[in-house]
Amino acid sequence: MALMTIRGLGLTGRLWPLDFDVQAGEVLAIIGPNGSGKTTLLRGMAGLGSDSGQIMLTGTPLNALTERTRARLIGLMPQNCSSAWSLSVREVVALGRLPWGDPGHTQIDIALTRTGLDALAERAIDRLSGGEQARAWLARVLAGTPQLLLADEPVASLDLRQQHEVLKLFREQAAAGSGVVIALHDLSLAARYCDRLLLLSEGRLIAIGRPDEVLQADRLRAVYGIDLRIANVGSKPMVVVD
Numbered sequence: 001m002a003l004m005t006i007r008g009l010g011l012t013g014r015l016w017p018l019d020f021d022v023q024a025g026e027v028l029a030i031i032g033p034n035g036s037g038k039t040t041l042l043r044g045m046a047g048l049g050s051d052s053g054q055i056m057l058t059g060t061p062l063n064a065l066t067e068r069t070r071a072r073l074i075g076l077m078p079q080n081c082s083s084a085w086s087l088s089v090r091e092v093v094a095l096g097r098l099p100w101g102d103p104g105h106t107q108i109d110i111a112l113t114r115t116g117l118d119a120l121a122e123r124a125i126d127r128l129s130g131g132e133q134a135r136a137w138l139a140r141v142l143a144g145t146p147q148l149l150l151a152d153e154p155v156a157s158l159d160l161r162q163q164h165e166v167l168k169l170f171r172e173q174a175a176a177g178s179g180v181v182i183a184l185h186d187l188s189l190a191a192r193y194c195d196r197l198l199l200l201s202e203g204r205l206i207a208i209g210r211p212d213e214v215l216q217a218d219r220l221r222a223v224y225g226i227d228l229r230i231a232n233v234g235s236k237p238m239v240v241v242d
Helices: 036-046 069-075 090-099 106-116 130-143 160-175 189-191 215-224
Strands: 002-011 015-023 025-030 054-059 076-079 146-153 177-181 196-201 205-211 230-234 236-241
Touching: 002 036, 002 130, 015 036, 015 177, 015 205, 015 215, 025 036, 025 189, 036 054, 036 076, 036 146, 036 177, 036 205, 054 090, 069 076, 069 090, 076 130, 090 106, 090 130, 090 215, 130 230, 146 160, 160 177, 189 236, 196 215, 205 215
Parallel strands: 025 177, 025 196, 076 146, 146 177
Antiparallel strands: 002 015, 002 054, 196 205, 230 236
């Protein structure tokens, strides 16, 4: 079932109009070189900066929803998050409940547990490592229980173990019925954990489909401008730079 339907979404000079759907229960990765439009697309999907096209969310035009309703349905985790105050981790996560107007203690506790931050709940956010901070901001989004979760490079500051743990968490989120859209640079991680990939280049949609359909060597050479090949690890493609 299509959770979000996008038709003609674009931003002059940055993103050419493009059409695709996001299914409930799937993890969709947006991939492409730096400057290809990944962040612009995510912001457009959240209703923050497009000048063309229509977005339908659960059958309703996105621009017909109130800001509060939109914030309840869509959780956005930007690439760079920070706090102007030295809030505790629990206080940061509690910000995810603002659209609901309730303390949401249960949702906050669940989000802390899922991101492995129980023991750090009372620690000041600015006293954490970069990877711990990234997980705290992800927990803030999870505490809002969104139907659609958008995350821009959510594993960029994480070590190898944490990357896999967070991506498994996204898979769990999708398995529970949410739609998950993440921007990723690591193509092999995208192939392993995502149901579909959407490849952008210079603001244009190049391909969308299963990882094995999108990760074609000739196509990636043209987009990334580097010599590479595709190897298979089990049933998943892996990109190898020669």
